[in-house]
Amino acid sequence: MDNGVTETEEFETRLIEVADRVTVALDRLIPPADGPEAQLMRAMRYAALATGKRLRPFFVLGFGELFEAPEKSLLRTAAALECVHTYSLIHDDLPCMDDDDLRRGQPTVHKQFDEATAVLAGDALLTLAFEILGHPDTHQDASIRCKLIERLARASGAQGMVGGQMIDMLSGDVRQDLNSVTRMQRLKTGALISYAGEAACILGGASDAERQAVHGFTHDLGLAYQIADDLLDVEGDPEIVGKQTQKDEAAGKANFVSILGVDDAKQRVRLLASQAKEHLAIFRNRANLLLQSVDFVLKRQN
Amino acid sequence: MDNGVTETEEFETRLIEVADRVTVALDRLIPPADGPEAQLMRAMRYAALATGKRLRPFFVLGFGELFEAPEKSLLRTAAALECVHTYSLIHDDLPCMDDDDLRRGQPTVHKQFDEATAVLAGDALLTLAFEILGHPDTHQDASIRCKLIERLARASGAQGMVGGQMIDMLSGDVRQDLNSVTRMQRLKTGALISYAGEAACILGGASDAERQAVHGFTHDLGLAYQIADDLLDVEGDPEIVGKQTQKDEAAGKANFVSILGVDDAKQRVRLLASQAKEHLAIFRNRANLLLQSVDFVLKRQN
Numbered sequence: 001m002d003n004g005v006t007e008t009e010e011f012e013t014r015l016i017e018v019a020d021r022v023t024v025a026l027d028r029l030i031p032p033a034d035g036p037e038a039q040l041m042r043a044m045r046y047a048a049l050a051t052g053k054r055l056r057p058f059f060v061l062g063f064g065e066l067f068e069a070p071e072k073s074l075l076r077t078a079a080a081l082e083c084v085h086t087y088s089l090i091h092d093d094l095p096c097m098d099d100d101d102l103r104r105g106q107p108t109v110h111k112q113f114d115e116a117t118a119v120l121a122g123d124a125l126l127t128l129a130f131e132i133l134g135h136p137d138t139h140q141d142a143s144i145r146c147k148l149i150e151r152l153a154r155a156s157g158a159q160g161m162v163g164g165q166m167i168d169m170l171s172g173d174v175r176q177d178l179n180s181v182t183r184m185q186r187l188k189t190g191a192l193i194s195y196a197g198e199a200a201c202i203l204g205g206a207s208d209a210e211r212q213a214v215h216g217f218t219h220d221l222g223l224a225y226q227i228a229d230d231l232l233d234v235e236g237d238p239e240i241v242g243k244q245t246q247k248d249e250a251a252g253k254a255n256f257v258s259i260l261g262v263d264d265a266k267q268r269v270r271l272l273a274s275q276a277k278e279h280l281a282i283f284r285n286r287a288n289l290l291l292q293s294v295d296f297v298l299k300r301q302n
Numbered sequence: 303m304d305n306g307v308t309e310t311e312e313f314e315t316r317l318i319e320v321a322d323r324v325t326v327a328l329d330r331l332i333p334p335a336d337g338p339e340a341q342l343m344r345a346m347r348y349a350a351l352a353t354g355k356r357l358r359p360f361f362v363l364g365f366g367e368l369f370e371a372p373e374k375s376l377l378r379t380a381a382a383l384e385c386v387h388t389y390s391l392i393h394d395d396l397p398c399m400d401d402d403d404l405r406r407g408q409p410t411v412h413k414q415f416d417e418a419t420a421v422l423a424g425d426a427l428l429t430l431a432f433e434i435l436g437h438p439d440t441h442q443d444a445s446i447r448c449k450l451i452e453r454l455a456r457a458s459g460a461q462g463m464v465g466g467q468m469i470d471m472l473s474g475d476v477r478q479d480l481n482s483v484t485r486m487q488r489l490k491t492g493a494l495i496s497y498a499g500e501a502a503c504i505l506g507g508a509s510d511a512e513r514q515a516v517h518g519f520t521h522d523l524g525l526a527y528q529i530a531d532d533l534l535d536v537e538g539d540p541e542i543v544g545k546q547t548q549k550d551e552a553a554g555k556a557n558f559v560s561i562l563g564v565d566d567a568k569q570r571v572r573l574l575a576s577q578a579k580e581h582l583a584i585f586r587n588r589a590n591l592l593l594q595s596v597d598f599v600l601k602r603q604n
Contacts, residue, residue, distance in 0.1 A: 033460075036482070037489075040460055040468040091425060096417035115398035116471045119421065123393060123428065124460040130432045131455030134448045142445035146436045149451055153433030158335075158342055158426040166342040169418045180338070187339075 008299075011292035018061050018078075019054035025079040029132060043113045043121035044128075048086045050104040055225075055293075056081050059196035062290050063214055066283060067204020076138045077148060077199045080129040084156050085192060087125035090118050092165060098247065126156075139203065147202050155195040164188025168253075176254035185226045185256075186219075193222035209282065216279035217290070224272035225297050227265050230255040232300070234262065273298050310601075313594035320363050320380075321356035327381040331434060345415045345423035346430075350388045352406040357527075357595075358383050361498035364592050365516055368585060369506020378440045379450060379501045382431040386458050387494055389427035392420050394467060400549065428458075441505065449504050457497040466490025470555070478556035487528045487558075488521075495524035511584065518581035519592070526574035527599050529567050532557040534602070536564065575600050 026048045033041040057078035064074035093100040093108040094115060100108050110118035132138060133149045154160055164187030171184065197214040200206070206214065233248055234257045248255045257265045273294045280287040328350045335343040359380035366376035395402040395410040396417060402410050412420035434440060435451045456462055466489030473486065499516040502508070508516065535550055536559045550557045559567045575596045582589040 036469040036472055036476070036486075037460065037465040039472065040465060044460065087425075091421055094418075094421065096421060116396075117468070119393055119396065119398060120464050120468050120471070122425075123389075124464040126425065126428055127455050127459035127464065130451055131459060134452035134455060136448075142443075142448045145448050146438075146444045146451075149432055149448075150436035153429050153436060157429035157433060158339065158346065162422050162426045162429065163339040163342060166419070166422050167338040169422070170338055170341065174338070184338075 007288075007292050008295065011289060011296055014289055015053065015055075015058055015293075015296070018058045019052070021061075021075060022054050022057040022078050022082055023049055025075050026082060029079055029083075029128065039113065039117060040120055040124060043109055043117045044125055046106075046112060047090050047109050047121060048083060048125060050106055052082075052104050054078075054082060056085055056192060056196040058293065059193065059218065059290075060200050062293070063197050063200030064204055066286055066290070067200060067206050067210070069200060069204035070139070072137065073139045073144075073203045074200065076132055076135075077203065078196075080132040080138075080148075080152070081192065081196060081199065083125045083129040083132070084152065084161075087122040087129075088156070088161055088165070088192075090122040090125070094118060097165070097169065098251075100247075144202060148199055151198055151202070152195055155191040155198075160187055160191035161189075164191070171254065172252045176259070178256075178259050181254055181256060181259060182223070185223065189226050189229075190219065190222040193225070194218040213279045213282050217276050220272045220276040220279065221294060221297060224269045224276065224294075225300075227256045227269045227272070228297055228300050230257045231262065231265055231269070233257070269298060309590075309594050310597065313591060313598055316591055317355065317357075317360055317595075317598070320360045321354070323363075323377060324356050324359040324380050324384055325351055327377050328384065331381055331385075331430065341415065341419060342422055342426060345411050345419045346427055348408075348414060349392050349411050349423060350385060350427060352408055354384075354388075354406050356380075356384060358387055358494060358498045360595065361495065361520065361592075362502050364595070365499050365502030366506055368588055368592070369502060369508050369512070371502060371506035372441070374439065375441045375505045376502065378434055378437075379505065380498075382434040382440075382450075382454070383494065383498060383501065385427045385431040385434070386454065386463075389424040389431075390458070390463055390467070390494075392424040392427070396420060399467070399471065400553075402549075446504060450501055453500055453504070454497055457493040457500075462489055462493035463491075466493070473556065474554045478561070480558075480561050483556055483558060483561060484525070487525065491528050491531075492521065492524040495527070496520040515581045515584050519578050522574045522578040522581065523596060523599060526571045526578065526596075527602075529558045529571045529574070530599055530602050532559045533564065533567055533571070535559070571600060 030041060030044050030048055032045065060078040060081060061074050089103055090109045092098050093103055094110055101111050102108065109121055129152065130149055133145055133152065139145050156162065164184050167184040168188055194215060197218040201211045201214055233246060233255065248258065260268060276294050277291055280290055332343060332346050332350055334347065362380040362383060363376050391405055392411045394400050395405055396412055403413050404410065411423055431454065432451055435447055435454065441447050458464065466486050469486040470490055496517060499520040503513045503516055535548060535557065550560065562570060578596050579593055582592055
């Protein structure tokens with residue numbers, strides 16, 4: 001049996017396993033409700049329990065297990081992070097933002113429910129993330145919980161993800177170059193991917209050298225992932241991708257592919273993937289599964 | 303000099319003083335930014351630094367000083383709470399929600415900027431609230447910070463403020479009675495007002511009896527405040543109120559006044575105000591300023 005195939009299978013099995021565990025955790029953390037607010041919980045569950053790759057949770061658990069961090073802490077942190085990611089998708093899909101009808105292969109929240117429900121479900125998921133992290137079940141040491149909270153807020157707020165989305169919204173009006181697109185994506189998608197690794201380091205008591213290695217990995221892999229995303233936007237099949245494609249061109253927005261061209265963009269993904277792997281060298285073969293995640297990003301089709 | 307006038311003046315001077323201190327704190331916590339994300343910070347500052355009564359911060363500081371809680375902790379907590387309140391106003395004013403053009407006497411954020419900026423500015427202010435509370439500057443004891451965070455998340459999330467707004471959005475479709483309107487308002491506005499008192503209790507190490515007194519006070523005063531708000535919606539002058547009036551009737555929504563009538567609504571405000579004062583009896587004359595806040599709510603015109 002070809003070794004490459006075995007590794008891919010091992011990784012994909014593990015990715016699905018992590019996704020299932022996070023979905024079970026989210027199912028418990030967002031219980032269905034009775035009464036007039038039932039629609040809010042339905043919308044939160046509709047978005048949060050939809051099938052997703054759960055790549056951010058995968059990195060929380062992957063690095064966390066490397067550092068032997070407590071299982072329950074990792075799972076709750078991964079669920080909180082996925083709440084933030086899900087809220088950002090709901091709000092980004094709104095008509096006043098990217099105006100998308102399809103997400104994770106199903107109608108977007110404002111299509112399935114309505115715009116007000118979509119705004120509120122996003123707000124409630126963001127709020128829930130901090131409630132989860134603040135709760136003693138996440139870690140017995142409150143200073144660890146506060147660190148997780150403060151870093152998540154920074155990664156997802158005005159100087160992180162939301163700031164990146166603001167830049168993206170305004171980017172149709174100004175000429176974009178490689179630097180500006182890179183900075184926008186580092187904030188919009190990179191910050192949360194980096195948080196996944198950082199949270200694992202906080203929970204696992206990683207050393208400074210380990211922290212730097214993890215940060216280097218998530219930085220490079222996050223960027224590779226985004227360029228792969230732009231390649232899918234240009235070349236992908238909406239049926240497989242699970243969302244609309246060729247959106248950037250329609251919106252008059254530059255992306256990595258429009259600036260670099262398809263060939264150079266692919267070359268850059270390979271370069272970043274190779275760099276990402278190098279960062280993991282200090283972990284030797286304990287990081288095998290994380291190395292495999294790089295190949296998964298290289299080959300991604302959705 | 304009439305004693306009543308003196309007390310009102312003392313209270314209003316103090317309310318303005320607290321409002322100024324919170325505005326200064328928010329001005330520091332939301333610095334203007336350069337670069338393409340500058341618009342996001344401008345919108346956050348536009349909403350958060352606009353003149354408001356800052357009633358929630360007043361209760362944090364008023365009760366906090368009663369319990370001799372650390373000044374800096376109170377101010378940062380009050381600022382965080384005001385971030386959450388401001389975000390909720392921005393999102394509630396959106397076209398897909400209450401569709402308001404005027405707030406705190408100035409154009410709403412989506413009118414002054416655009417809808418995408420309004421959604422993102424709200425998201426960023428909510429996130430900032432948790433960043434502020436998570437930071438060691440808020441309190442040296444991380445378990446206190448986590449308690450502030452967890453309680454704020456619960457008060458403002460799906461089981462609190464956001465849940466209340468969801469019920470409010472759907473309330474045009476179903477027949478409302480006094481119980482359902484009371485429950486909606488307890489979640490939508492009451493939860494954050496109660497949090498103001500609760501946060502002061504957490505920071506000041508209040509006893510169980512003190513906690514219950516504070517909770518009783520904020521519960522009754524919060525409801526009185528909302529009924530007064532509904533009376534303003536029916537009877538107020540938009541020039542003085544600083545926002546549109548007669549909105550509930552236009553939206554086909556029941557409120558306290560449409561259910562109770564003007565006279566019974568006024569009677570209920572007086573009853574709740576009197577109950578609120580009784581809760582403060584255990585604090586004797588140390589709670590004078592808080593007693594005065596009740597009269598302020600009774601007489602409110604905006």
